[in-house]
Amino acid sequence: MGQMILGRKGRMVQVFNDDGKVVPATIVEAGPCTVTQVKSVKTDGYNAVQLAFEKVKERSVTKPLLGIFKKVNSEPHRFLREWRLDAEPTQKTGEVITCTTFKKGDLVDVIGVTKGRGTAGVMKRHGFHGRPASHGHMCHRRPGSIGMHSDPGRVFKGKKMAGHYGSARCTTKNLEVISVNEAENLILIKGAIPGFPGAFVTVRTALTGVPKAAAPASDKAKPATKAAPAAKPAKKK
Numbered sequence: 001m002g003q004m005i006l007g008r009k010g011r012m013v014q015v016f017n018d019d020g021k022v023v024p025a026t027i028v029e030a031g032p033c034t035v036t037q038v039k040s041v042k043t044d045g046y047n048a049v050q051l052a053f054e055k056v057k058e059r060s061v062t063k064p065l066l067g068i069f070k071k072v073n074s075e076p077h078r079f080l081r082e083w084r085l086d087a088e089p090t091q092k093t094g095e096v097i098t099c100t101t102f103k104k105g106d107l108v109d110v111i112g113v114t115k116g117r118g119t120a121g122v123m124k125r126h127g128f129h130g131r132p133a134s135h136g137h138m139c140h141r142r143p144g145s146i147g148m149h150s151d152p153g154r155v156f157k158g159k160k161m162a163g164h165y166g167s168a169r170c171t172t173k174n175l176e177v178i179s180v181n182e183a184e185n186l187i188l189i190k191g192a193i194p195g196f197p198g199a200f201v202t203v204r205t206a207l208t209g210v211p212k213a214a215a216p217a218s219d220k221a222k223p224a225t226k227a228a229p230a231a232k233p234a235k236k237k
Contacts, residue, residue, distance in 0.1 A: 002205030003101040004083040005030045006053035009112065009195045015178060015188065023190055025178050030099040030187045030203055034074055035091050047085040051097065052077035079200045099180050099187050106177045107206035112194035116167035126160045170194040174209030
């Protein structure tokens with residue numbers, strides 16, 4: 001069974017790995033998270049655990065959410081997410097989950113909302129190359145023709161055009177956990193994750209990736225040595 005925790009995205013940094021190479025990484029303030037609800041097949045039709053992150057005042061949450069927190073005698077929280085499970089959950093209501101659920105070398109998926117970029121053209125939104133930029137051309141960044149003939153006489157759905165860009169749910173998969181700081185509730189994750197600095201993110205155990213096992217030094221392949229050339233037969237006099 002995998003693990004999940006909620007947090008906020010921090011800034012990006014550079015760290016040196018065990019091989020001495022510089023690796024880009026993102027700091028995530030992960031937890032502590034409170035278990036506010038435990039669901040099972042018997043009571044709700046499916047197995048799940050609801051987590052809450054970042055305590056706030058009562059006036060900052062809606063009354064339906066406030067009712068959930070009061071039901072479990074928990075303080076109000078700002079960010080809630082549900083985590084579905086295959087088996088019946090072992091967590092208990094009111095339990096606190098910290099960043100120690102992950103360890104160095106784990107592979108995780110990070111779910112967040114991408115940066116909002118407003119209304120963008122086709123070159124920025126879809127990566128179109130654009131038209132010639134030289135003198136005399138009047139359509140430098142336009143998408144070009146989008147129409148059809150009289151049959152079918154319409155534009156097909158899904159046509160790549162200008163429009164709203166960003167502010168969409170995004171999952172970055174199979175990122176490696178570089179380190180875990182239990183004292184400050186921080187997780188250092190290799191690579192970039194979606195969202196702006198300070199945005200809420202969900203970190204879960206990777207669903208598809210397989211961690212790379214470090215091979216022992218004795219098993220490392222040794223460079224092949226060239227065999228000595230065979231002696232040439234002596235020439236007959």
